[in-house]
Amino acid sequence: MxxxxxxxxxxxxxxxxxxxxxxxxxxxxxxxxxxxxxxxxxxxxxxxxxxxxxxxxxxxxxxxxxxxxxxxxxxxxxxxxxxxxxxxxxxxxxxxxxxxxxxxxxxxxxxxxxxxxxxxxxxxxxxxxxxxxxxxxxxxxxxxxxxxxxxxxxxxxxxxxxxxxxxxxxxxxxxxxxxxxxxxxxxxxxxxxxxxxxxxxxxxxxxxxxxxxxxxxxxxIPHICNDSMQTFPPGGAKRRGVCSIDCALGEMHEDFKTLKEEVQRETQEVEKLSQVGQSSLLTSLSNLLGKKKELQDLEQTLEGALDKGHEVTLEALPKDVLLSKDAMGAVLYFLGALTVLSEAQQKLLVKSLEKKLLPVQLKLVESTMEQNFLQDKEGVFPLRPDLFSSLGEEELTLTEALVGLSGLEVQRSGPQYMWDPDTLPRLCALYAGLSLLQLLSKAS
Structure with missing residues (x-):
C-alpha cells in the first residue's frame, strides 16, 4: 500500500x-x-x-x-x-x-x-x-x-x-x-x-x-440507509451489482454468521461456472495477486462491463472463461476483499495455494472470528491445538505471516492468539479471499 x-x-x-x-x-x-x-x-x-x-x-x-x-x-x-x-x-x-x-x-x-x-x-x-x-x-x-x-x-x-x-x-x-x-x-x-x-x-x-x-x-438525504433504498425511484433501471447486505450507517453487522452467509451467496455464483471455468479463474487470479495495479485494472474492466450490460471473457489457462453478469458481480465482491490485503499477503496466499494450506488457514480465521466477532476488547484467547497439528515448520511459519499481516498475532505457546477488535475488517477480507481461493482450488 x-x-x-x-x-x-x-x-x-x-x-x-x-x-x-x-x-x-x-x-x-x-x-x-x-x-x-x-x-x-x-x-x-x-x-x-x-x-x-x-x-x-x-x-x-x-x-x-x-x-x-x-x-x-x-x-x-x-x-x-x-x-x-x-x-x-x-x-x-x-x-x-x-x-x-x-x-x-x-x-x-x-x-x-x-x-x-x-x-x-x-x-x-x-x-x-x-x-x-x-x-x-x-x-x-x-x-x-x-x-x-x-x-x-x-x-x-x-x-x-x-x-x-x-x-x-x-x-x-x-x-x-x-x-x-x-x-x-x-x-x-x-x-x-x-x-x-x-x-x-x-x-x-x-x-x-x-x-x-x-x-x-x-x-x-436521510440519516439511515439500507440495501433496499435506491437513489432514484423504482420503475427505472435497477441497480446492478449492489451489495447484498448493508446496514445503518455507523453500525456493524450483527455477527459472524451474517458475514458467512454473505460470502456463501457470492461463492455460489462462482460455483455456477464450469470446472474448467473455475480453474481458469484461479489461474488468472493467481497471476494477478501481488500486482495491485493489475487487480485494479481487472476491477475497472468488470465494473465497466456491468455498466454496459456486457459479458467478459478472461484470458487464462486451461481455457478462456466467460463471466456472466452474476459471476462478474461475485468476482467483483471478492476482488474488493483481496485488494484490502497487502501485496505481501496476496503473494503469501498464492504460496499457500501451492502448498494446499488454504483449508487450515480458512478454519483458523473462521474459528477466531466465530469466537470473537463481537468482542470489543483486546485479549489473549486459546487456540484449538488441532488447527496447527498438521502443519510442518515451514507451513506454520507461512500461516503465521499471512494472518499476522491482518493483525491476528498467533503464539505457538499455548497455543493462543492476541485479539484486537480493530483488525476485524482486515480479517473479514482475508476470510472472503481464502473462501474464494479454496473453492476454486477444488476445481484444479
Missing amino acids: TMFENVTRALARQLNPRGDLTPLDSLIDFKRFHPFCLVLRKRKSTLFWGARYVRTDYTLLDVLEPGSSPSDPTDCGNFSFKNMLDARVEGDVDVPKTVKVKGTAGLSRSSTLEVQTLSVAPKALESLHKERKLAADHPFLKEMRDRGENLYVVMEVVETVQEVTLERAGKAEGCFSLPFFAPLGLQGSVNHKEAVTIPKGCVLAFRVRQLMVNGKDEWD
Whole structure:
C-alpha cells in the first residue's frame, strides 16, 4: 500500500475504530471528497471490510437549481498525532529463526499530523433542502438514473490543518532460505526510504449519506440507509451489482454468521461456472495477486462491463472463461476483499495455494472470528491445538505471516492468539479471499 493509504487507514482506526469513517486511498482525488461532493459506491461494496467509494466530478450543489449557497461546513474538532506509524497495515512480521521483515509508514520524526473535522450543519442542509429543488434535467443525473446508480453525498471530512510530510522506512534482513519468501523479493538485507508531502486542506477520511430522489425534482438525504433504498425511484433501471447486505450507517453487522452467509451467496455464483471455468479463474487470479495495479485494472474492466450490460471473457489457462453478469458481480465482491490485503499477503496466499494450506488457514480465521466477532476488547484467547497439528515448520511459519499481516498475532505457546477488535475488517477480507481461493482450488 502507499504511504498515504497507510496513514489514512491508521487515522480512521484511531478516530473511529469500528464506525463508518472511510479512509481516502488516493491522494490525487482529495479535492473530489470535500463536503457536498457526490460519490459512487464501488460495485459489490460491503461494510464488513469497509465500503469503497469513487469520485465523480460533481457536487450536490451542481445538480440543484440555482439559488443561495449553504453556509460553510462547521468545525467539529481538532486532533494532533505525533510519530503515528501503521506497522500493522504495512507489516511487521517476525518469522522465528528464519527472517525478520519490517516495514512502517508514518509521519517523519519532525512532523505532527494536525487534522480537523468539518461537517455539514443540519440547519444548513435543512435550509438548502427547502430553498433549492433538484435540476431534474441535469445530464449527470440522467446518466446515473439510466445506469441505476446510487449516489452518496460527502457530509463530513477529516482534513489536514497544515502541510505534513510522510516517510516510509523499510528493512528486511536475515536468512531467506525458505522458498515461499522468494516471491516477496526478500533476497539479502535491504533498506529503503521514501517520502511524500500532503498539502494543507487535504481530505484524509470522510463520511457519506445516500442521496434520495423523490419524483422529478424532490430530494432528501436521510440519516439511515439500507440495501433496499435506491437513489432514484423504482420503475427505472435497477441497480446492478449492489451489495447484498448493508446496514445503518455507523453500525456493524450483527455477527459472524451474517458475514458467512454473505460470502456463501457470492461463492455460489462462482460455483455456477464450469470446472474448467473455475480453474481458469484461479489461474488468472493467481497471476494477478501481488500486482495491485493489475487487480485494479481487472476491477475497472468488470465494473465497466456491468455498466454496459456486457459479458467478459478472461484470458487464462486451461481455457478462456466467460463471466456472466452474476459471476462478474461475485468476482467483483471478492476482488474488493483481496485488494484490502497487502501485496505481501496476496503473494503469501498464492504460496499457500501451492502448498494446499488454504483449508487450515480458512478454519483458523473462521474459528477466531466465530469466537470473537463481537468482542470489543483486546485479549489473549486459546487456540484449538488441532488447527496447527498438521502443519510442518515451514507451513506454520507461512500461516503465521499471512494472518499476522491482518493483525491476528498467533503464539505457538499455548497455543493462543492476541485479539484486537480493530483488525476485524482486515480479517473479514482475508476470510472472503481464502473462501474464494479454496473453492476454486477444488476445481484444479
